[in-house]
Amino acid sequence: MPPVIDREQVLHVARLARLRLSEEEVETMVGELSGILGHVDRIASLDLEGVEPTSHVVALENVLRADEPWRSLPRDVALASAPEPSEGAFRVPSPQAE
Amino acid sequence: MAEILDLTVLEAHNAKMAGELSPREHVEAWFEAAGTDELNAYLWRNDRGPEAAAIEPAQDWNAPIAVKDIFCTEGAPTTAASRILEGYRPPYTATAVQKLIKAGLPILGKTNMDEFAMGSSNENSAYGPVLNPWDRTRVPGGSSGGSAAAVAGGLAPWALGTDTGGSIRQPAAFCGIVGLKPTYGAISRYGMIAYASSLDQCGPLTRTVSDAALLLAMLEGRDPLDSTSVGIDGGVSLPDREDLAGMRFGVPAELARDSVDAGVREVFERTLEKIESLGGEVVEVSLPSAEHGISAYYVIAPAEASSNLARYDGVRYGMRAGGDGDLIEMYETTRSDGFGAEVKRRIMLGTYALSSGYYEAYYGQAQKVRTRIAEDFSRAFSAVDFIVTPTAPSLAFKLEEKTNDPLSMYLGDLFTVPINLAGLPAISIPAGLAEPEGGEPQLPVGFQIAAPAFAEQRLLDAAYALEQGIGFDRRPGDADG
Numbered sequence: 348m349p350p351v352i353d354r355e356q357v358l359h360v361a362r363l364a365r366l367r368l369s370e371e372e373v374e375t376m377v378g379e380l381s382g383i384l385g386h387v388d389r390i391a392s393l394d395l396e397g398v399e400p401t402s403h404v405v406a407l408e409n410v411l412r413a414d415e416p417w418r419s420l421p422r423d424v425a426l427a428s429a430p431e432p433s434e435g436a437f438r439v440p441s442p443q444a445e
Numbered sequence: 446m447a448e449i450l451d452l453t454v455l456e457a458h459n460a461k462m463a464g465e466l467s468p469r470e471h472v473e474a475w476f477e478a479a480g481t482d483e484l485n486a487y488l489w490r491n492d493r494g495p496e497a498a499a500i501e502p503a504q505d506w507n508a509p510i511a512v513k514d515i516f517c518t519e520g521a522p523t524t525a526a527s528r529i530l531e532g533y534r535p536p537y538t539a540t541a542v543q544k545l546i547k548a549g550l551p552i553l554g555k556t557n558m559d560e561f562a563m564g565s566s567n568e569n570s571a572y573g574p575v576l577n578p579w580d581r582t583r584v585p586g587g588s589s590g591g592s593a594a595a596v597a598g599g600l601a602p603w604a605l606g607t608d609t610g611g612s613i614r615q616p617a618a619f620c621g622i623v624g625l626k627p628t629y630g631a632i633s634r635y636g637m638i639a640y641a642s643s644l645d646q647c648g649p650l651t652r653t654v655s656d657a658a659l660l661l662a663m664l665e666g667r668d669p670l671d672s673t674s675v676g677i678d679g680g681v682s683l684p685d686r687e688d689l690a691g692m693r694f695g696v697p698a699e700l701a702r703d704s705v706d707a708g709v710r711e712v713f714e715r716t717l718e719k720i721e722s723l724g725g726e727v728v729e730v731s732l733p734s735a736e737h738g739i740s741a742y743y744v745i746a747p748a749e750a751s752s753n754l755a756r757y758d759g760v761r762y763g764m765r766a767g768g769d770g771d772l773i774e775m776y777e778t779t780r781s782d783g784f785g786a787e788v789k790r791r792i793m794l795g796t797y798a799l800s801s802g803y804y805e806a807y808y809g810q811a812q813k814v815r816t817r818i819a820e821d822f823s824r825a826f827s828a829v830d831f832i833v834t835p836t837a838p839s840l841a842f843k844l845e846e847k848t849n850d851p852l853s854m855y856l857g858d859l860f861t862v863p864i865n866l867a868g869l870p871a872i873s874i875p876a877g878l879a880e881p882e883g884g885e886p887q888l889p890v891g892f893q894i895a896a897p898a899f900a901e902q903r904l905l906d907a908a909y910a911l912e913q914g915i916g917f918d919r920r921p922g923d924a925d926g
Contacts, residue, residue, distance in 0.1 A: 352797065364751060364796040365758070366789055367777040376793060382852050383794060387740045390814050391806050400812030401819060403643050403673070404868030404898075405630040410672035424536045430765035437760050442772040 351384040352377065449474040454508040454602050454656045455683075468507070472551055475509045479553045479600050484576045484585075486595040488514050489522045490554035507549035510660075511601035513592050514555040515562055516542050516647075517636040521552075525638045526570040527560045529783030530763045539636025540668045541605065541647050548663050553601050556591030560785045561754065562612055562640045564588050565854050566847065569787040574844060577619060578921035580886050583841040586616030592650045593620040597921055603651045603660060607637060609644045610742050611837075611861025614873035617650055618836035618891020621875045621919065623912075624650050625657045625905075628898045629868035630675045632661075633668030641749035644742075644865045654874060654909040658683050661901060677901055684902075684909035689725030692907055694894075695829035697732045703859065705838045708879025712890040713835045716876045716915065720833075723914045725907075730825040730832060734817035738863035741818065743855055744798045744811035745866070750788075751795030757783060790851060819867040826897045831907060834860040836873040836891030840881045864895050871895035872908045875917045889919070 352360075357376045361368050368376060426432040431439075449471055452460060460466035479490055512518065515525050517535035524530040538546070546552070559569040567575040567590025575590040577583040578598035585594040589606030593616035596604050606613040608626035617624025625648045632647050639645060649660035658681055666676040696717065705713075717727050759765035759779030767778025784792070798807035825832055837857055847854045864871045876892035894911075896904035 356797070357793070360793055360797045360800060363800060364792050365755075365773070365776045365780055366784075366792065367781045368789075372786075372789070376790070379790060379851055380793060380797070383743060383855070384797075386852055386855075387744055387807065390737050390740045390744075390810050393737070393810065393814065395810060395813040395817070398813040398816050400809060401815040401866075402812060404819065404866075405673055405675065407630075407673060407675070412669055412672075420536055425761075427536065428533055428762035430759055430763075431768070439760055440768055440770060440772050440775045 351381040450478055450599050453653045457508055472509055475602055482600050484578055484594045484598050485573050486556055486575050486591040486600055487554040488557050488572055491552050508602045509551040509553045510545055511553045511556050511592055511595045511604040512542055513558055513589050513606045515607055515638045518542055525561045526558045526572055528571045529757045533763055540633035540670060541664050544663055556595055558591055559588035560788050562588040562607055562609055563787050563791050565615060565857055568848055569785055571785055577841050579888050583843055586619035588612040590616045593617055596622050596650050603656055606650045607645055607647045609641050610865050611858045613648050613650060614861050615837050617873045619841035621889030622650060622652055623654055623657050623874050625872045627901060628870045630673055631677050632664045633671040633674040635668055635670035639753040641746040654905060654912045655683055658905045677899055681901055684905040686906040686910045689720055689723040689910050692725045693829040694720055694725055694727050695730030695825055695832045698729050699732060700834060705835060709835045709890050712877040712879055716892045719914050723910055730829055732821040734821050735863045737814045738818055738866060739855060739859055741811040741814040742862040744807045747791040747795030748798050748808050751792045754792055815866045818863050822867045832895045834893050836893040840879060840888040860893060869895050869898055870901050870904055872904055874908050874912050876915055
């Protein structure tokens, strides 16, 4: 049986998920994900025409709070855990490759 | 001192009230006990110890507590057992923990877990597995394995865990203690590191049903910081029912063909007889869609996880790697170095299920199965008060027994995940011991009772009566016989 998800698809999904997989991880992922998806595939063939999807189980709608100012983290506290805080902001490498 | 550690939280409270136990001695005994951890149950212990805690007076139920490392605690390390959060100290405290601190509960420490709560064995922790106190060659279950092992192993009187697909109930079953997953929305999720937001719910791991009720009473409630929290109408009080007269317990007909270990099945059958001897009625119910619970869960939970875990990108907190390259390279290096194998697997699964061309076939279909499962339960609850199953189909398995077979690990969640998909409350109580393949020592078996949404009080009442009827009083290390 061919794998449900192949090497190319694994690499594509890894790119979408911002994960870089080693050669070994790609191999393992093809096998393991195919096994899991092979099981999960059982629901793909169920006739669920007309069934409403459930994204949430509690019947709540439009839970709003009063439109009042609310405390927020001071800037220095929010920055305290950052790998590279700089001039009151989060510093990141350039999006452009050198 | 050993005597202090033998007391449940309720018993200790009563002893304090009667002047037979000093609150200070009680707290100090538990801090000392937590310091003897040989199970790798704690990732961080509160070294400031009892001195930092409000000990006097003995008001409320202020026994010290162990907290799963998935809850943000201001100023104290919070890692969710992941490398990617190594050294992270959150700037605020989760509402659930805040409530306990306000009630005067000293925090003993933060407990080990499967990374980001993804796992059923606690072997996915970046900081090493937790050992089962009944048999140190076995897993304690997961993902709240550290919390369960701490309570069962005498390292904490009670603990806080979280349950997305069984992560409180299954480790409670494997460790021979009580684990309660409340109704979705009963307790605030604010400050609880998100895995699958539509399923995550926190709850107590305790020695007894009464202690679970005490803890739930402190935790439940609406929180303006979590718009999905509603609390439990009427609150929660100590259960005191002694029989099960007039209560109907449904056993899913589908259970007969599920693969369940002989020892687990035997204890389960014996517990059904106990229910009848206490005046309860045992009837058959049907949950025809529950068999698709695992498939739906392992689409929905990873899909939500892939979205929730997008935030770990090396920018605002946690670790950063590959900072010398460009931005995308930094993201990819950070996430590839920071996440463990199971977390990567679930991010990949979820990303795939949500990706263009597969969304309807997987995610859309899983959400419809979820509807069907919820409908099954409401139909069943029109005829019975509770639905009962074994908590897990097996006893605690050996370390590394299932690490190379993720699907078989997932399939072990078959009795717990449908409950999360339907958002219902369920409790696991220890129902007896069974002998694993290969012989002694005997291991605990959990009995799961599920109830309609927000019926926690009735659930606790029934679980209490059954607990008294069963009279399970074994602890790890007891001589057999």
